[in-house]
Amino acid sequence: MSNRRVGIDSYDFLQSLRYLGMWILIALISAPIGVIIVSLFQTAITWVKGYLSTAGPLIILFAVIGAVIAAIISRIEPGSRGEGIPSYIRGVRDDGGYLSFKASIVKLFSSFATLATWGSGGLVGPLGRVVSGFTSTLIGLFKPDAGERSLRRTAAVCGLASVVAAITGAPIGSGLFAVEIVQKRNMRYSDLFPAVLSGSIAVFVSGFFTYDRFFELNASHAFLELRILPALLVTSLLAALGGRAFEMFYSGVSRLMRRDRQKGVELRFAAAAAVAVGLSWAVNPDMMGTGRDFLHRLFEDPSVVSGRLEKGIPLVFAALLMILIRAVSVGLTVGSGQSAGFFAPLAQIGMLIGTFTAFIFGYSGNPGDLHILQAAGLAGLIASSLNVPLAAAIIVSEVFGPQFGFPAAIAAILGFQANRHHTVYDVTLGEEDPGARQRSI
Secondary structure, three states, rough: OOHHHHHHEEEEEEHHHHHHHHHHHHHHHHHHHHHHHHHHHHHHHHHHOOOOOOOHHHHHHHHHHHHHEEEEEEEHHHHOOOHHHHHHHHHHHHHOOOOOOOHHHHHHHHHHHHHOOOOOOEOOHHHHHHHHHHHHHHHHOOOOOOOOOOOHHHHHHHHHHHHHHHHHHHHHHHHHHHHHHHHHHOOHHHHHHHHHHHHHHHHHHHOOOOOOOOOOOOOOOOOHHHHHHHHHHHHHHHHHHHHHHHHHHHHHHHHHHHOOOOOOHHHHHHHHHHHHHHHHHOOHHHHOOOHHHHHHHHHHHHHHHHHHOOOOOHHHHHHHHHHHHHHHHHHHHHHOOOEEEOHHHHHHHHHHHHHHHHHHHHOOOHHHHHHHHHHHHHHHHHHHHHHHHHHHHHHHHHOHHHHHHHHHHHHHHHHHOOOOOOOOOOOHHHHOOOOOOOOOO
16 A cells, blocks of 8 residues: 555656656746847838837838738738737637737737837737747647647746736736736646746746846835825725726727727728827827837836826816826727737826826825835736736836835736726727637747
């Protein structure tokens, strides 16, 4: 009996080592791919924008041209349209890790056409889908089987984790995001461990590249005092309600524009791009495109919310207007079917909500208090809109600093609980992806 027990223990130990070895190998493959794609993509966008004029009428014209080019490219594979995460969720959850390589290639170029011409959106969704498709296909060349415990599924999860880590610099939160976005109620170590490994390696590898991460913030060493708790709770509540409001607006726009129809896709993209970029340029040009510069300036000086507005307008009203403009611009862009992400715009809106609360309570002049409320707004809105409370809290803690873990956790939990039955992906997950069942590599 004891010999049998020893044999079983030895077998389990060898199996554990086997899984660990495969996870490490896949993470070592996925992480560099994610970092290279993110780095080259951002470098190429910067290079293209350097040759384009930023004059008002011309910048809107370039945005329209980019949207039309993106629409034409997306006709090759209609399943490549949209934010990217819903396609990733379907591929991992329903198709065992299978993600069309053709759709990945098309999405890479269509998202570049959109974002290189100041289209409103972020990088996480489209590039996460692209890299997860690349890694899934690469591993599929050696282990083609798909399923709940397949290596293709592991590769897809690691691909998304590597992109989020390369963009945010948050290794643990990025791995958690890649798993929680798929199955928050039934997360498994077999998904979580390799995702965290991939995120950690991606953060390490990205240190050798010269591109700027989207989140590189030097937060104040703030201490959460009792006096700021009312403002923190108000920020958390506003972020929770904001997530629900954005989800309703985005769903309404998607249905109104009938984004799932193939007819008139170029006109739909062009109209959405013209309105979205035009609004952002008219109010605050820093909010165009991914809005990275705006996020950094907001973190350092909350008065940037005034943008092009008259200086006599109270900053609290300016902040509220910026929240609405950013939400409308990204809702129109992604709602029309263009390939752009939610994560960066939602992060900016969340920080704007925290800034708005800081103006109301008179905390905007204190960097420590301001950063606490901005961190809470970011975590709360991400958790509310995407339903990833753990990932939101941990990413904020890693980006802002561990001292912001408590306000981030409070806001994330409240945001998730207030909107746990809704997510911005509901409308697209309810549609049938035209390319989801295509089995050609």
